Amino acid sequence: MLLSHLSxxxxxxxxxxxxxxxxxxxxxxxxxxxxxxxxxVSTRRGSSYLLDLGGKVIAIGRGMAEKIEISED
Amino acid sequence: xxxxxxxxxxxxxxxxxxxTLFNSLTGTNQHVGNYPGVTVEKRVGHLSYAEHDVIxxxxxxxxxxxxxxxxxxxxxxxxxxxDIDVVVNIIDSSNLEKNLYLTLQLLEMGLPMVIFLNxxxxxxxxxxxxxxxxxxxxxxxxxxxxxxxxxxxxxELLKEVFAIHEENLPPPEFRYSxxxxxxxSRVIKIxxxxxxxxxxxxIAVKLLENxxxxxxxxxxxxxxxxxxxxxxxxxxxxxxxxxxxxRERYHIIGSIVSSTxxxxxxxxxxxxxGLDKLLLGDFFxxxxxxxxxFILFQLVFKVGTPFADMLESFFGWLAxxxxxxxxTNQDSFLRSLIVDGVINGVGGVLVFTPNIFLxxxxxxxxxxxxxxxxxxxxxxxxxxRIGLSGKSFVPMVLGFGCSAPAIMGTRIVENRWERIATxxxxxxxxCGARLxxxxxxxxxFIEPEYQSLVLLFLYIIGIAIGLIVVKILRKTMLSGEExxxxxxxxxxxxxxxxxxLMQTWERGEHFIKKAGTIILASSIILWAxxxxxxxxxxxxxxxYSESEIASMKLxxxxxGRIGKFxxxxxxxxxxxxxxxxxxxxxxxxxxxxxSELKMLYNETDEENESSTFKTALKNQYSIFAAIxxxxxxxxxxxxxxxxxxxxxxxxxxRWPIFQLFMMTIIAYVFSVTFFQVASLISGx
Numbered sequence: 001m002l003l004s005h006l007s008x009x010x011x012x013x014x015x016x017x018x019x020x021x022x023x024x025x026x027x028x029x030x031x032x033x034x035x036x037x038x039x040x041v042s043t044r045r046g047s048s049y050l051l052d053l054g055g056k057v058i059a060i061g062r063g064m065a066e067k068i069e070i071s072e073d
Numbered sequence: 074x075x076x077x078x079x080x081x082x083x084x085x086x087x088x089x090x091x092x093t094l095f096n097s098l099t100g101t102n103q104h105v106g107n108y109p110g111v112t113v114e115k116r117v118g119h120l121s122y123a124e125h126d127v128i129x130x131x132x133x134x135x136x137x138x139x140x141x142x143x144x145x146x147x148x149x150x151x152x153x154x155x156d157i158d159v160v161v162n163i164i165d166s167s168n169l170e171k172n173l174y175l176t177l178q179l180l181e182m183g184l185p186m187v188i189f190l191n192x193x194x195x196x197x198x199x200x201x202x203x204x205x206x207x208x209x210x211x212x213x214x215x216x217x218x219x220x221x222x223x224x225x226x227x228x229e230l231l232k233e234v235f236a237i238h239e240e241n242l243p244p245p246e247f248r249y250s251x252x253x254x255x256x257x258s259r260v261i262k263i264x265x266x267x268x269x270x271x272x273x274x275x276i277a278v279k280l281l282e283n284x285x286x287x288x289x290x291x292x293x294x295x296x297x298x299x300x301x302x303x304x305x306x307x308x309x310x311x312x313x314x315x316x317x318x319x320r321e322r323y324h325i326i327g328s329i330v331s332s333t334x335x336x337x338x339x340x341x342x343x344x345x346x347g348l349d350k351l352l353l354g355d356f357f358x359x360x361x362x363x364x365x366x367f368i369l370f371q372l373v374f375k376v377g378t379p380f381a382d383m384l385e386s387f388f389g390w391l392a393x394x395x396x397x398x399x400x401t402n403q404d405s406f407l408r409s410l411i412v413d414g415v416i417n418g419v420g421g422v423l424v425f426t427p428n429i430f431l432x433x434x435x436x437x438x439x440x441x442x443x444x445x446x447x448x449x450x451x452x453x454x455x456x457x458r459i460g461l462s463g464k465s466f467v468p469m470v471l472g473f474g475c476s477a478p479a480i481m482g483t484r485i486v487e488n489r490w491e492r493i494a495t496x497x498x499x500x501x502x503x504c505g506a507r508l509x510x511x512x513x514x515x516x517x518f519i520e521p522e523y524q525s526l527v528l529l530f531l532y533i534i535g536i537a538i539g540l541i542v543v544k545i546l547r548k549t550m551l552s553g554e555e556x557x558x559x560x561x562x563x564x565x566x567x568x569x570x571x572x573x574l575m576q577t578w579e580r581g582e583h584f585i586k587k588a589g590t591i592i593l594a595s596s597i598i599l600w601a602x603x604x605x606x607x608x609x610x611x612x613x614x615x616x617y618s619e620s621e622i623a624s625m626k627l628x629x630x631x632x633g634r635i636g637k638f639x640x641x642x643x644x645x646x647x648x649x650x651x652x653x654x655x656x657x658x659x660x661x662x663x664x665x666x667x668s669e670l671k672m673l674y675n676e677t678d679e680e681n682e683s684s685t686f687k688t689a690l691k692n693q694y695s696i697f698a699a700i701x702x703x704x705x706x707x708x709x710x711x712x713x714x715x716x717x718x719x720x721x722x723x724x725x726x727r728w729p730i731f732q733l734f735m736m737t738i739i740a741y742v743f744s745v746t747f748f749q750v751a752s753l754i755s756g757x
Contacts, residue, residue: 028319029137031171047454061558
C-alpha cells in the first residue's frame with residue numbers, strides 16, 4: 001500500500017520508493033530508505049505526513065507520501 | 074604548510090548543535106557573510122590555540138554531499154577547494170545511524186578528520202550508550218565525546234585537531250562490498266588520467282550516483298564510458314546504481330551501529346512527539362501558529378518602536394548639535410550635507426536597527442526552539458499553491474511592519490529560488506511607512522465611515538498582487554527546482570539566551586555594516602537632488618514667508634525639475650509636478666511623500682496638517698486621483714533601504730533593479746487604469 005493510505009498512529013516498513021533518483025537520494029540522506037521502520041505520528045488531514053524514524057521525526061508532503069510504498073506492521 | 078594558520082571546517086547535519094559548537098569555540102570572534110553568488114550564510118570565526126591562529130568555517134547544516142541544495146554545493150566546494158586542514162564532523166549521539174550517512178561521505182573526501190559526538194546527555198536519557206573507542210577504531214579517526222552547550226570536550230577536540238593536523242594523514246578508506254569496490258575501481262581507472270583536486274574514490278562513487286557537478290568535471294566521452302559501467306551494474310544487480318550506493322552505505326552504517334551502540338532500551342514517546350500532537354494537531358496548529366506570528370510581530374514592532382523612537386530622537390539631537398557648530402544665520406553646504414544628507418538619511422535607516430535586532434532575536438528563538446520547522450509544515454499546504462514553502466510565510470508577515478528586516482528574515486528559506494521570489498513579494502506587503510501616506514489621503518478625500526474599508530482594501534490589493542507576482546515568477550524566471558516538503562522536525566528545546574543573543578548579533582551586525590554603505594551613498598545623492606541647483610535668494614522679491622521660500626527652492630532644485638519633467642507621466646493618474654516630485658523623493662522612504670507635499674504646499678506645521686494644507690490638496694486633486702496616488706504608493710518602487718537590503722541578500726544588482734522596475738510598472742499600470750476607468754465611469 002501507499003504511505004498516503006496509512007492512518008496515523010500506525011507502524012510500517014518502507015518497501016519501495018517510487019520517486020525519481022533525485023528524491024530518492026534526498027530521502028536517503030535523511031534516513032528514509034527501503035527497509036526503514038517508522039511510526040506515522042500524524043497525517044495532518046492528508047496534507048503532510050509526520051514519520052518517526054526511530055528518534056528522528058521528518059515531515060513529507062502528500063505528493064511524496066504517494067510515492068512511497070509501505071507495508072503495515 | 075603554514076604552521077601558524079590552521080583552517081578547519083565544521084560539518085554536520087542540521088539540528089545537531091553545530092552552531093553551538095561554533096559559538097563555543099570562537100566566542101564573539103566571528104563574522105557572518107554570504108557566499109558569493111548564493112544566498113547561503115557564510116560563518117567564519119577565529120581562535121588562538123597553542124600559538125596557532127585557527128580559522129573555523131561553520132559550514133551550513135547538510136544531510137549529504139550531493140548537489141541538491143546550494144548548502145550542499147557550498148559545503149562541497151569549501152572542503153574541496155579551500156585548502157582545509159582538518160574537517161570536524163559533529164554528530165548527534167542520540168542519532169548515530171542517521172548522522173553517519175554524511176560522515177561516510179566526508180571520510181571519502183580524504184581530508185584529516187575528527188568526530189565530535191555531541192549531546193551525550195540526551196542520548197543517555199534515551200537509553201543510548203556509545204562505545205566511543207570502538208567507533209574511533211572502526212572509522213579510523215579520533216572521536217571526542219562532548220557537550221557543545223556546556224563547552225565540554227572542546228579542549229580535547231582542539232588537541233586532537235592539532236595532533237591529526239601534524240600527522241596530516243587522510244582517514245583510512247572504508248570498504249564497500251567486493252562487487253561495489255570492483256565497479257568503483259573501474260570508474261577510477263576511467264578517470265585516472267584526468268586531473269582533479271578531489272579524492273578519486275569519492276569522485277568515482279559520486280559519478281556512480283549520477284552527480285551532475287562531478288560529471289561536469291569530465292568530457293562527454295568519459296560520461297559514455299561511465300554510463301556503460303552503470304548499465305552493467307543495473308543489469309547484474311537488478312537495481313539502479315544510485316539505489317545500490319545508498320544501500321551499501323546504509324549497510325556499512327548498520328554494521329557500525331550494531332557494534333558501537335551498547336545499550337538501547339525501549340524508549341518512551343518523548344516530550345517532543347507529545348507536543349507535536351498538540352502543536353501540529355488538527356485543531357490547535359493554526360491558532361497557535363497565528364498566535365506566535367502575532368507575538369513575533371508585536372515583539373518586532375511594538376517592543377521595537379519605543380527604541381526606534383529613542384534612536385530617532387538621538388539623531389534629531391545629533392542634527393541640532395552638529396548644526397550648532399555653524400552659526401544660526403550661516404547657510405553652509407557642508408552643514409546641509411552632514412545634517413540633511415548624512416544624519417537624516419543614514420539615521421532614517423538606522424532607526425530600524427532595534428526592529429531588525431528584535432526580529433532576528435525572534436527568528437532565532439523560533440529556529441532554536443524547533444518551532445520554525447513546524448511552521449514550514451503547517452503553512453506548506455497553503456504556500457505550495459503559489460510555489461513557495463511554508464517558511465516563506467514568516468518573513469512575508471514581517472513585511473507588514475517593514476520590508477528591510479523582512480527581507481533579511483528570508484534567510485530562513487533554504488531554496489534560493491523560493492527565497493528570491495519571497496524577497497520580490499515582500500515589498501507588496503504594505504509596510505508601516507506607507508500608512509502615514511494613506512492616512513493623509515484617506516483623511517482628506519474619504520468619508521470617515523469608509524476610511525478603514527479603503528485601508529483594508531489597499532492591504533488586500535498589496536497581498537493579492539504580491540502572491541500573483543510570486544506565482545508568475547515561480548512559473549517563469551524563478552522556476553528553479555520543485556521543492557517538495559521533506560523536512561526534519563528537531564526536538565523541541567528551550568534555547569539558551571547566550572545562543573540567541575549571539576545569533577542576533579551575528580546577523581544584525583551584518584545589516585549595520587553593509588546596508589550602511591549603500592544607504593550612505595544614496596542619501597547623499599537624494600540630498601544633492603533636493604539641494605542643487607541653488608536658487609539665489611537675493612533675487613527673490615521680499616515679502617515671501619520662509620516656508621514659501623523653502624518651497625521655491627525645492628521647485629528650483631533638481632528634484633523639482635525632475636518632478637516637472639515627469640509631470641506628463643503622472644498626469645494620466647491625475648497628478649501634477651508636485652505629486653511627481655513627492656513620488657521621486659519617496660524613494661528615500663515612503664513616508665517622505667507626506668513631508669515633500671507639505672513643503673511644496675507651504676505647510677508650516679510639522680506635527681499636524683492644517684486645514685489649509687488639506688483644503689489645498691482637496692482643491693487640487695480629485696478623489697480618483699487620490700486613490701490612484703495611494704495605489705501608486707502601495708505598489709511602486711521600494712524605498713532605498715529595501716533596495717539596499719535586496720542587493721545585499723541576493724548578492725547581485727540584478728534583483729533589486731528588477732524589483733524596482735517590476736513594481737513601478739505594476740504600480741503605474743494599476744494607478745493609471747484605475748484613474749482613467751473611474752473618471753470615465755463617473756462621466757468626468
